Amino acid sequence: MSDEGNVERGGAEPLYRDGVPNPERLGFMPVSMAGLGPTESSVAAIEVARVLNRPVEFVDEQGYERSIIAGAVDAEGKLLAWVENKSKEITSQYVDVEFRLKIMVDNQIVVDWVVETYNPYFGCHVGYMAWHDQWLVLIYREKHDTYACTFTLNGTMRRECISDYWLVSKGQISFVSERPYLVERFSLPELARLGDLSGEEASAKGVLPPRFEEVNKRREEREKRHQAWLEQKGRNGNDKRRPPEVIG
Numbered sequence: 001m002s003d004e005g006n007v008e009r010g011g012a013e014p015l016y017r018d019g020v021p022n023p024e025r026l027g028f029m030p031v032s033m034a035g036l037g038p039t040e041s042s043v044a045a046i047e048v049a050r051v052l053n054r055p056v057e058f059v060d061e062q063g064y065e066r067s068i069i070a071g072a073v074d075a076e077g078k079l080l081a082w083v084e085n086k087s088k089e090i091t092s093q094y095v096d097v098e099f100r101l102k103i104m105v106d107n108q109i110v111v112d113w114v115v116e117t118y119n120p121y122f123g124c125h126v127g128y129m130a131w132h133d134q135w136l137v138l139i140y141r142e143k144h145d146t147y148a149c150t151f152t153l154n155g156t157m158r159r160e161c162i163s164d165y166w167l168v169s170k171g172q173i174s175f176v177s178e179r180p181y182l183v184e185r186f187s188l189p190e191l192a193r194l195g196d197l198s199g200e201e202a203s204a205k206g207v208l209p210p211r212f213e214e215v216n217k218r219r220e221e222r223e224k225r226h227q228a229w230l231e232q233k234g235r236n237g238n239d240k241r242r243p244p245e246v247i248g
Helices: 040-052 199-205 212-236
Strands: 057-059 065-073 079-091 094-105 108-114 125-132 135-141 146-151 157-162 166-169 172-176 182-187 193-198
Touching: 040 065, 040 079, 040 125, 065 125, 079 125, 079 135, 125 166, 135 166, 157 182, 172 212, 182 199, 193 199, 199 212
Parallel strands: none
Antiparallel strands: 057 065, 065 079, 079 094, 094 108, 125 135, 135 146, 146 157, 166 172, 172 182, 182 193
């Protein structure tokens, strides 16, 4: 890969850092992405850049910031995958931005996929990216949701919406369900639906996702507040006040 015409970004602040909007440049950060930062796949981006013989970050000849935000190299070093952010502030009101996944086999691009997001302007953070045999598994967070994806070398893709609190372990993805005190699961790498588990069952199997108890207790408290508001509204008749804020 030739870097002719490209310039390493140097010490300038990027528009996106690890796929997350940089508030110092864009003036905002989605609440859903607050606290997200480097992961193992972001560290692997350095190895991907080395194999591609290019910088992890640079500014191309058209003035676009180009950054490998996540990468994965298989154990034999034959399969290469990365997610790249390409962005440029066109005007003070418009940023041209995209996030693209690429898979390379024997120096040939076999998958080139624009990562599906609500709006790439709000960022795309890769929480997990790794090879499982000859399947690539990708988990990413966009503005509203978290998604798990798998890709084969012939370009077959499967994508499932999961929750923000997930765990990759024991050949599966487990995550906190929207239903109270349940853990939902998909097998890896196929992303086939597995049976739901209680928290106790998931813990015993070693697949309990993080913050399981916290999320469920917060939901219980939210429901209690909502029920109290409904009761109060019933007593007061035409009460125009808004219900309690929904959090979590």
